[in-house]
Amino acid sequence: MRSIEIMDTTLRDGEQTSGVSFMPHEKLMICRALLEDLHVDRVEVASARVSDGELDAVQRITRWAAQKGLLDRVEVLGFVDDGKSLDWIEQAGARTINLLCKGSRRHCEGQLGKTLEQHAADIRRNVQMAAERGIDVNLYLEDWSGGMKEQGGFVFGLMDALGESPVHRIMLPDTLGILNPLETLDFVRQMVARYPGVHFDFHAHNDYDLAVSNVLAAVFGGAQGLHTAINGLGERAGNAPLASVQAILKDHFNAQTSIHEEELNRVAHMVESYSGIAIPPNKPITGSAVFTQVSGVHADGDNKQGLYQNALKPERFGRRREYALGKSSGKASLRMNLEELGLDLSEEDMKKVTDRITELGDKKEIVTQEDLPYIIRDVLKHGEQNERVHLLSYMVSTAYGLRPMAQVRLQIDDQIYEESAQGDGQYDAFVRAVRHIYRDRLNRTFPWLSNYAVTIPPGGRTDALVQTTIEWTFNNQNYRTHALDADQTEAAIKATIQLLNIIEPLYK
Numbered sequence: 001m002r003s004i005e006i007m008d009t010t011l012r013d014g015e016q017t018s019g020v021s022f023m024p025h026e027k028l029m030i031c032r033a034l035l036e037d038l039h040v041d042r043v044e045v046a047s048a049r050v051s052d053g054e055l056d057a058v059q060r061i062t063r064w065a066a067q068k069g070l071l072d073r074v075e076v077l078g079f080v081d082d083g084k085s086l087d088w089i090e091q092a093g094a095r096t097i098n099l100l101c102k103g104s105r106r107h108c109e110g111q112l113g114k115t116l117e118q119h120a121a122d123i124r125r126n127v128q129m130a131a132e133r134g135i136d137v138n139l140y141l142e143d144w145s146g147g148m149k150e151q152g153g154f155v156f157g158l159m160d161a162l163g164e165s166p167v168h169r170i171m172l173p174d175t176l177g178i179l180n181p182l183e184t185l186d187f188v189r190q191m192v193a194r195y196p197g198v199h200f201d202f203h204a205h206n207d208y209d210l211a212v213s214n215v216l217a218a219v220f221g222g223a224q225g226l227h228t229a230i231n232g233l234g235e236r237a238g239n240a241p242l243a244s245v246q247a248i249l250k251d252h253f254n255a256q257t258s259i260h261e262e263e264l265n266r267v268a269h270m271v272e273s274y275s276g277i278a279i280p281p282n283k284p285i286t287g288s289a290v291f292t293q294v295s296g297v298h299a300d301g302d303n304k305q306g307l308y309q310n311a312l313k314p315e316r317f318g319r320r321r322e323y324a325l326g327k328s329s330g331k332a333s334l335r336m337n338l339e340e341l342g343l344d345l346s347e348e349d350m351k352k353v354t355d356r357i358t359e360l361g362d363k364k365e366i367v368t369q370e371d372l373p374y375i376i377r378d379v380l381k382h383g384e385q386n387e388r389v390h391l392l393s394y395m396v397s398t399a400y401g402l403r404p405m406a407q408v409r410l411q412i413d414d415q416i417y418e419e420s421a422q423g424d425g426q427y428d429a430f431v432r433a434v435r436h437i438y439r440d441r442l443n444r445t446f447p448w449l450s451n452y453a454v455t456i457p458p459g460g461r462t463d464a465l466v467q468t469t470i471e472w473t474f475n476n477q478n479y480r481t482h483a484l485d486a487d488q489t490e491a492a493i494k495a496t497i498q499l500l501n502i503i504e505p506l507y508k
Contacts, residue, residue: 177207
């Protein structure tokens with residue numbers, strides 16, 4: 001079992017995600033979560049000389065880290081700039097610089113306009129300056145992957161030119177995300193074989209959606225450290241996401257890390273909140289849907305022998321497995337959700353509720369466990385009525401600057417009636433049209449609506465099932481009807497038709 005060191009760069013490279021900028025206090029909160037809760041080995045918290053706000057953020061982090069004895073695990077990206085970055089890092093209170101140099105001839109000559117020998121001399125001078133100030137140095141070989149694709153001559157020449165310079169780690173970034181796993185494996189192996197006493201980190205980018213695969217290849221190649229970011233944040237397509245890297249290292253490589261897996265989901269959602277970058281529902285480990293089974297066949301297999309589960313147990317990550325309710329879920333999914341809610345239904349009622357879920361599934365993709373009590377109430381309380389009033393069709397419309405309109409077609413016993421009306425809202429227009437039928441066509445008293453309430457299950461989803469409860473007064477008696485639908489207006493209309501069926505026998 002190999003031990004792999006994790007350096008998280010959410011606060012530096014992750015902040016280079018388009019549109020992401022952390023406030024100083026947010027950086028401190030994320031850093032604390034990374035070091036104290038997730039237990040990453042190191043954190044890269046900023047780039048030197050960026051802004052006064054960045055300086056404030058790093059000062060807050062280093063003060064806290066010094067109090068906790070964690071200052072040696074806080075790192076700042078710096079540049080080969082004859083000590084300017086070192087001045088900034090000292091002012092910020094940090095003691096480790098990740099020194100960015102050029103790892104390919106193309107970048108060295110094209111961006112700096114220098115030869116390998118000139119650049120190596122500059123690096124040695126800056127490393128020596130850091131050593132004199134007591135600042136530890138890790139060395140980034142920017143565009144290392146591009147340098148290796150150039151046959152590696154520049155990379156090896158630079159490494160040889162640095163000689164005995166006091167550098168703790170050499171960090172190998174795939175800066176432009178150009179490698180595939182076979183290349184990563186080959187190039188890392190070359191570095192390890194040529195410089196066996198050196199600690200190498202690998203820094204992946206996800207431009208070809210290969211960051212996680214390349215991370216695994218780098219470990220096979222002999223890399224001792226990996227760079228990650230929460231939720232895969234980072235420049236362009238981002239970095240390797242910590243949650244996925246951790247799961248793969250443990251389950252596919254039998255590697256040991258310091259990461260506390262049970263905190264991954266919580267910290268991921270914390271960073272989601274601060275960054276404003278939403279976690280996709282199907283994001284491995286942390287996505288909202290990845291531990292949710294939709295198929296009834298899967299639920300049945302899990303209920304019997306856990307047949308549709310793998311090593312990614314949700315409990316590892318502070319989560320639980322869920323069984324979605326929809327048109328493909330079936331009785332097995334329903335039964336498992338009922339067990340969690342502590343509810344028990346007969347086979348006959350189970351069929352009624354399953355049929356209702358299938359019907360709703362044709363209108364919305366997933367019915368959640370929170371929706372289930374509403375559905376049971378709707379089905380079991382109102383499914384057995386002897387209906388004499390049928391809603392054959394209706395149309396409601398609204399437009400800016402115009403009053404909502406409704407057109408309604410009802411069947412009462414064997415007679416069909418049709419009316420239209422305007423109202424102050426879509427439901428009000430519907431009620432007015434029905435009232436015209438009862439008052440004008442049938443010469444009947446129409447019930448008085450005395451209260452109207454809408455309830456939405458917890459979670460704040462815009463597609464949540466709506467339960468509408470309406471209280472009515474008719475012939476000095478009070479009635480209450482409930483209905484359920486994903487559309488609020490339709491739920492209210494269903495509750496109205498229920499009431500009309502209740503009172504129909506009372507008309508003389």
